[in-house]
Amino acid sequence: MASSHSYCLFVLLLILICSCSEALPRGHTADPTCPPERTSSSVVTVSSLHGEPWCQPPAPHIPVAVFPYDVDPMQFALNLEYTEAEFFLHGAFGVGLDQIAPELPLGGPPPVGARKADLDEVTWRVVAEFGFQEVGHVRAIQRTVDGVPRPLIDLSAHNFARLMDTAFGYHLDPPFDPYINSLNFLLASYVIPYLGINGYVGANPIIDGYETKKLLAGLLGVEAAQDAVLRALLFERLIEAVPPYGNVTVAEFTDRVSALRNRLGRCGVRDEGLTVPRDLGAERAICTNVLSADEDSLSYARTPAELLRILYLTGDEHVPGGFFPKGANGWIARSFLGKPRM
Template identity: 55%
Template sequence: MMAVLFLVFVLVVVANAKSKLPKSDTNLLEFPLNLEYLEAEFFLYGSLGRGLDHIQPNLTGGGPPPIGARRANLTPLIRNIVAQFGYQEIGHIREIKSRIKGFKRPLLNLSAHSFATVMNQAFGRPLYPLFDPYINDINYLLSSYIIPYVGLTGYVGATPKLKNPLSRKLVAGLLAVESGQDAVFRSLLYERAMVRVIPYGITVAEFTDRISALRNKLGRGGIKDEGLVVTTNNIKNIGKMTGNILVGNRNSLAYGRTPKEILRIVYGSGKEQVPGGFYPRGANGTIARKYLKSKKD
């Protein structure tokens, strides 16, 4: 009997803790779950060949399994790094859902075709053969370049809008690890910047430049993204360095993006009301569904 009463007490405390957050904070905290689910599934499948349904099924909320995700052909070091990131994303989802109710995993399209579409958009022409993110280290790293940075700009953009100190503390912790992941991917790619991606004959650096340019175009929020190499006349590079291992504004502060900008990018449509890309049915949560609803109206 005492055990039952204690369990009820714990559940009440947790429920009260969640209910104390302002509604605006709750909406801003749940929105990043869309990106966290995307990263978790891509990293887990890419490194281990299985995702949340096998490793932490209680976190999916009964959402549909991702489309086309599979184990990548990675060397031991890259596989180990990606697996670590996958388990970090599990922790992120678990932590967010411990603070707010959240939502079920959205339908994610992690097929090779989905990533090939992004690359074709980035270059403004079809690459042949179609780009396959799962075929080797370089392709997988380039595909990973697409994901964490978008999420971290969302955390930067959300921070000043949060009202509760606990909300800001959570986002600060999430931002720190997401930034670290992005820095690792950029470092691994920077080491290979002048390597030409087979069979396209295009350097890794140019791939990153094109991907960043595409995200700036789709986001429609100005320059908030940069590849691994910049021109020497870039105003922030006082020392005339062309290397750009970390992204930042002229004072090397991180860029922030709004939910609208993020949806435009991850949908691949440039419009927050038009789903597609990695989210064929759209993202979940109050903010994302509001834009989808406005399209129907």
């Protein structure tokens, strides 16, 4: 009886998934997995409760919304948020911010080489949601501290292939292509979002305005959750070989990418793949590593200089390249290049 019941549930879930049509950036088609839209009365009820005193945060200790020195670190974060938004949106929909939210790039050039990925249903849903979340992140930063134009971002298969070749120390044959299937896209997604966590953890001690701290905490929470989802999806395939690269497993891909980021960052171990030596595992008791964290299981921090060394793929914050061929934008990034603020 139990087996029959489980089979029926499986068939029902399969029918629901198969009947869902792929969502579009605007004007979504009906999706049977979505709950009904909220009625106007329920929206009014929720809105009226939101204003009650017990729904509001306590008064800030320092009643300044945004300090002047909060602005540059948060604007620096826009470089990563732009990159994630373009990668996830293009991967899911084949279009980016210029079509989804054309007011947000602030005149910056469109990304290079980004395209729609061949994703299975579950991966597509995750990537599509992450793409829309990144739109909100960019908007929230611009609303709080104003914005800087989107930099030129290289999301081409060639750029990812070069990164993977550098991580492995030899040319993968055929060259790695993030857009060819779900597994490759997940492995490519492993490359960028984790750096946002490092940056927000690093920026936290130097941010003081209550609105800016609220923004940073909200961004960090979702970025960490995104990274956890990506790592969990990859962890399920830990020992699976990545075709067509022989016996090279998912775990080895993540371990080599993390090792590359540590080398480029030049500040020791601040990044770990899905497997680690036992002395780097949680409480030195386990060698699987669903989440990357230090000896106290706290997130690693990186400075803007470290992040640029990695994102440029040059190991030098003064030499642009990699994901930002002409350099990142904002005063912090431009100051390393000796160029005016953008």
